[in-house]
Each structure stands twice: as C-alpha cells, then as structure tokens.
Amino acid sequence: MAIIDPRHAARQLVYERIFRWATLSAAVLVLLILGGVAISLIYGAWPALAHFGFRFVTREIWNPVTDQYGALGPIFGTVVTSTIAMLLAVPAGFGIALFLTELCPPLLKRPIGVAVELLAAVPSIIFGIWGLFVLAPVLQRHVQPWLIAHVGVLPGVGALFKGPPFGIGILTAGIVLAIMVLPFIAATTRDVFDTVPAMLKESGYGLGATTWEVIWNVVVPHSRVGIVGGIMLGLGRALGETMAVTFVIGNAHRISASLLAPGTTISSAIANEFTEAVGDLYTSSLIALGLLLFLITFAVIAAAQAMLLRLERRGASAA
Amino acid sequence: MSRRIWRKIKNGIFLALSCVATLIGLACLAAILWTLITHGVSGMSHRLFTEMTPPPGGSGGLLNAIYGSAVMTGVGILIGSPIGVLAGTYLAEYGRGSKLATVVRFINDVLLSAPSIIVGLFIYEILVVRMRHFSAIAGALALAVIAIPVTLRTTEDMLNLVPAGMKDSSAALGAYPWRTTLSVLYPAARSGIVTGLLLAIARISGETAPLLFTALNNQFWSTSLNGPMANLPVVIFQFALSPYKDWQSLAWAGALLITIAILILSIAARILIAYLSPSRGAGR
Numbered sequence: 001m002a003i004i005d006p007r008h009a010a011r012q013l014v015y016e017r018i019f020r021w022a023t024l025s026a027a028v029l030v031l032l033i034l035g036g037v038a039i040s041l042i043y044g045a046w047p048a049l050a051h052f053g054f055r056f057v058t059r060e061i062w063n064p065v066t067d068q069y070g071a072l073g074p075i076f077g078t079v080v081t082s083t084i085a086m087l088l089a090v091p092a093g094f095g096i097a098l099f100l101t102e103l104c105p106p107l108l109k110r111p112i113g114v115a116v117e118l119l120a121a122v123p124s125i126i127f128g129i130w131g132l133f134v135l136a137p138v139l140q141r142h143v144q145p146w147l148i149a150h151v152g153v154l155p156g157v158g159a160l161f162k163g164p165p166f167g168i169g170i171l172t173a174g175i176v177l178a179i180m181v182l183p184f185i186a187a188t189t190r191d192v193f194d195t196v197p198a199m200l201k202e203s204g205y206g207l208g209a210t211t212w213e214v215i216w217n218v219v220v221p222h223s224r225v226g227i228v229g230g231i232m233l234g235l236g237r238a239l240g241e242t243m244a245v246t247f248v249i250g251n252a253h254r255i256s257a258s259l260l261a262p263g264t265t266i267s268s269a270i271a272n273e274f275t276e277a278v279g280d281l282y283t284s285s286l287i288a289l290g291l292l293l294f295l296i297t298f299a300v301i302a303a304a305q306a307m308l309l310r311l312e313r314r315g316a317s318a319a
Numbered sequence: 320m321s322r323r324i325w326r327k328i329k330n331g332i333f334l335a336l337s338c339v340a341t342l343i344g345l346a347c348l349a350a351i352l353w354t355l356i357t358h359g360v361s362g363m364s365h366r367l368f369t370e371m372t373p374p375p376g377g378s379g380g381l382l383n384a385i386y387g388s389a390v391m392t393g394v395g396i397l398i399g400s401p402i403g404v405l406a407g408t409y410l411a412e413y414g415r416g417s418k419l420a421t422v423v424r425f426i427n428d429v430l431l432s433a434p435s436i437i438v439g440l441f442i443y444e445i446l447v448v449r450m451r452h453f454s455a456i457a458g459a460l461a462l463a464v465i466a467i468p469v470t471l472r473t474t475e476d477m478l479n480l481v482p483a484g485m486k487d488s489s490a491a492l493g494a495y496p497w498r499t500t501l502s503v504l505y506p507a508a509r510s511g512i513v514t515g516l517l518l519a520i521a522r523i524s525g526e527t528a529p530l531l532f533t534a535l536n537n538q539f540w541s542t543s544l545n546g547p548m549a550n551l552p553v554v555i556f557q558f559a560l561s562p563y564k565d566w567q568s569l570a571w572a573g574a575l576l577i578t579i580a581i582l583i584l585s586i587a588a589r590i591l592i593a594y595l596s597p598s599r600g601a602g603r
Binding site: 018026029031241271 | 338351401402405406413426432445464495501524526528559570577
C-alpha cells in the first residue's frame with residue numbers, strides 16, 4: 001500500500017473540480033445559446049411586433065417605401081414550398097429506405113447508403129446554384145409548358161398551374177427542397193426500419209406474405225413513430241432552408257394560387273433583404289420573420305425529437 | 320389463384336417503385352456532381368488561388384475568399400469544438416441520467432436541426448449591432464454556434480461506446496474522473512471524436528446563411544478579424560446571381576472547390592467510423 005501524498009491528493013481534487021465545472025458550464029452554455037437566440041430575436045422583433053401587433057402575421061403587404069410589413073406572404077410561401085417538398089420526398093425517401101433494407105444486394109448496400117448520406121452533406125448553396133442554372137431551365141422548357149397546357153386547363157387543380165413558365169418559382173423551390181430533405185428522410189427511415197426485429201419480419205414471410213405485405217403490415221406499424229419523427233425532422237429542415245430557396249423562388253412578396261408563380265419564404269426574405277434593409281422598422285420586421293421561423297421550426301423539431309426519443313426508449317426497454 | 324397473382328403484381332409494383340426512388344436519389348447526386356464538374360473545371364486555374372476576387376466584369380481569382388473561409392471555419396471550430404466536446408463529456412460522464420443532461424441533450428438535438436439563418440440573426444443581434452460593424456469574428460462565432468451541437472452529439476455517442484471496464488479499471492487505480500476522462504476515455508474514443516470534428520468542419524465550411532449578415536463579404540485581401548471578410552459561400556451567392564460571365568464562372572469554380580472539400584471530409588469521417596466499428600464490436 002503506497003502512502004498517498006496529501007498535497008497530491010488535494011491537487012487532484014482541485015483539478016477534478018475544475019474539470020467538472022468546465023464540462024458543466026459547457027453543457028449549460030448549450031441551454032444559454034438557445035435561450036439567447038429566443039431572447040435576442042424577441043428583443044429585435046419587438047419594435048415591429050409592437051407597431052403592427054397581430055396584424056403582422058395576417059397581412060400580405062410588404063412595402064419598404066411606406067414602411068408597411070406583413071408576414072402572410074412569406075408564411076404562405078414557406079408552408080407551400082415545404083408541403084410540396086414533403087409530398088415528393090416522403091414517398092421517395094420511404095422507397096429508398098425500403099430498397100436499402102429489403103431489396104439491395106449486400107454488396108451495394110454500403111455504397112448506396114453512403115451516396116445518399118453524401119447528398120445530405122452537399123451544402124445548400126450548391127443546391128441553389130444547381131437549381132437556378134440546371135433545374136429551372138429544364139422545368140421552364142420541358143415540364144412547365146406541359147403542366148400549363150394539360151393540367152392547367154382542368155377545373156380545380158388547374159388553378160395551381162396557370163401563368164407563364166418562369167422556371168423559377170414556388171414549384172421549383174419545392175422540388176429543390178425535396179431533393180435536399182430526401183437524404184434525411186431516407187436515412188432516418190432506414191435506421192428505423194433496421195430496428196424492426198428480424199423475427200417479426202420472418203414470421204410474416206413464414207405466413208406466406210410478400211415483401212410488400214411484410215413492409216406494409218409488419219415493418220411500418222412497428223416503426224410508425226420513428227418514421228413520423230424522421231419526416232418531421234425533414235420538415236424542420238425544409239421550413240428553415242435558406243440559400244437553396246433564395247436562388248430559385250423568385251422573391252416576390254405576394255400570394256398567388258399558381259405554383260408556377262414566383263413567391264418568397266421567411267428565410268429567403270431575410271437572406272435577400274436583411275443587409276439592404278434601411279430603417280429600424282424594416283430590420284425589425286425581418287427579425288420578426290426570423291422569430292416566426294424560430295417558433296415554427298422549434299415546435300416541429302421538438303415534436304420530432306420527442307417522437308424519436310420515445311422510439312429509442314421503447315427500443316431500449318425491448319432489448 | 321387470381322388473388323395470389325394480384326398480390327404478386329402489387330408486390331412487384333411497389334418494389335419497382337422503391338428501385339425507381341433510389342435511382343432518382345442517386346441521379347440527383349450524380350446530376351449535381353456532373354454539373355459542378357462541367358461548369359467548375361473551366362474556371363479552374365492557378366489564378367483561382369493567386370488572385371483576389373475581381374470587380375464587376377473583371378477577371379481574377381478567389382484567394383481572399385478561400386483564405387477567409389479557412390480562417391472563419393478554423394476559428395469557428397477552435398471556439399465551438401472544445402465547448403461541444405466538454406458538454407458531450409458532461410452528458411456522457413458527470414451528468415449521466417440527470418435531469419439537466421436530459422434537457423441539454425434535447426435542446427442540443429433541436430439546435431442540431433435549427434435553421435442556420437436564425438443563428439446568423441442571433442449573432443447579428445448580440446455582436447454586430449453592439450460593434451456597429453460586420454466582422455469576421457462575428458462570422459466565426461456564428462459558425463462556432465453551429466459546430467457545437469455536431470461535436471457534442473458525436474462526443475457523447477463515442478464516449479458511451481467506451482467499455483465500462485476501462486473506466487472502472489482506471490477508477491480502481493485511484494484515478495479521479497478527470498484523469499480517467501483525459502487519459503483513458505478520450506484516447507479510447509479518439510477517432511470517434513475526430514470524426515465529429517471532421518463532420519463539424521464539413522457542416523460549417525459550406526454554411527452561407529449565417530455569414531450573410533455577420534462576416535458579410537469583402538472584395539479585398541483582409542486578415543483583420545475585426546472587419547468584414549470575404550468567404551467562399553457568400554462570394555458564390557453574390558457571383559452566381561450576377562449578370563457577369565466571369566463572376567459566374569468563378570462562382571462555379573468556388574462551388575466545385577467547396578463541394579470537393581466537403582465530400583472529402585465526409586468520406587474521411589465515414590472511413591474513420593468504419594475503422595472504428597471492429598473495436599466497437601469487440602468492446603461489447
């Protein structure tokens with residue numbers, strides 16, 4: 001038994017306290033950052049909110065000349081582009097996850113999985129520049145004229161596809177967003193599919209079910225919470241995505257029924273106008289838009305995390 | 320009999336659709352990379368790395384933007400990653416199972432997916448407004464705020480993978496937790512933590528939105544952290560939307576550069592994870 005040097009032991013205790021304190025304060029700092037974001041946004045948005053009150057979120061007007069601002073246009077654009085993105089990306093992401101877990105030859109599983117994850121790593125500005133110079137012209141020349149000529153004449157849905165083919169606009173922004181959130185939805189859905197016990201699936205196959213029937217009746221019910229969590233995480237991304245949308249949406253503060261018309265979203269309005277905003281009310285209105293975006297995405301992401309957490313706990317208790 | 324055939328047809332249709340979805344996903348990645356290469360290579364030359372960003376209509380390079388991006392990403396990582404690693408250590412070691420750790424983990428996951436433009440507004444409010452001017456340090460801080468959740472998450476996950484026996488052995492030798500963490504846990508989780516750093520660098524080096532109203536942009540060579548600084552993403556944004564052919568060609572070259580850098584970082588991170596997995600299996 002070695003004799004412990006009391007001074008050494010005391011020093012160790014000091015280091016221990018310092019280290020413990022450092023890790024604790026780093027953890028608390030994370031909370032402070034989120035609190036700081038909320039407080040600074042409320043502080044910055046206050047002049048606009050005090051001036052316009054509740055009308056800020058119900059009016060479509062956005063006029064820097066007369067200093068009148070309403071967030072309805074950007075809110076509308078954000079909701080519509082995200083809806084288009086989810087309508088396209090959810091089935092596709094589900095398909096990719098299905099392919100990776102059930103159909104893919106083992107040899108290709110990793111390369112394709114990595115390729116999908118790399119798509120998630122591509123920065124949003126690259127999607128923007130690609131969307132503007134490659135996707136938009138293709139849509140303008142080939143897809144939109146067809147939509148206008150064939151779908152635009154139908155009663156009801158036709159209203160969504162009227163007007164000249166700009167190339168850029170709400171629809172293009174939605175498609176670019178769909179490509180961006182696709183890898184997130186595919187990756188989470190795949191991970192959730194992987195948590196389904198093999199025995200459950202094999203029982204299904206043993207009863208003579210086809211692959212699709214096993215997926216739809218065994219895998220999906222078992223992983224429902226996780227899938228919804230993954231979709232909402234993707235939705236959180238789509239709602240807050242800035243640069244890609246800024247390139248292709250056309251930046252017009254108005255609400256049109258046609259998906260082919262240019263529009264604006266909360267984040268693209270901020271990105272476009274913030275550095276050029278003169279006057280306190282203008283800047284404050286843009287920060288108020290940021291506050292709205294923060295509240296919306298916080299609610300969506302928090303709900304998604306809560307769902308995924310619930311799934312994790314259930315998985316842990318089952319194991 | 321016909322019911323059986325119908326089930327088989329339905330199965331075939333949905334499986335075919337899932338293959339089509341995968342092909343579309345891969346085609347998007349291929350199309351983006353192909354466009355970047357075809358448009359970007361023509362702008363690639365030694366001048367990209369030796370000359371400053373040009374005035375409208377002129378020709379030049381991206382030297383100041385590349386330097387600015389490297390500096391702000393570097394400073395952002397230097398500030399953000401120690402905080403992320405320490406906080407991750409708290410969650411995995413000291414705070415394990417505590418209420419505070421649960422809350423921090425939840426908030427961190429929210430920050431991980433929060434829109435980056437919000438972070439830009441936050442730094443603008445607390446720093447740019449106070450200092451009354453845009454600055455590189457504000458840009459670096461915005462990037463640091465984005466890097467923290469990434470490093471925190473990977474650090475916690477990787478520390479949790481270290482076998483409990485190693486920690487117990489160290490404690491049995493009389494080491495305090497801080498000594499155990501520094502001398503046993505961090506080395507054991509080293510490649511995992513480095514992976515987190517690589518992912519964080521990859522994430523922040525392409526961020527544009529938070530730099531728009533923190534670091535802004537600068538057409539000239541500037542090494543001052545206290546003033547506006549050029550950076551690749553904002554230069555790409557500005558040049559791509561301009562009507563000048565030279566600017567657009569520089570934007571494509573910059574886009575190619577940044578994508579190559581990020582893909583290399585992401586692939587390196589994946590290789591590190593793959594290299595880590597066998598030891599993970601043995602540890603259990």
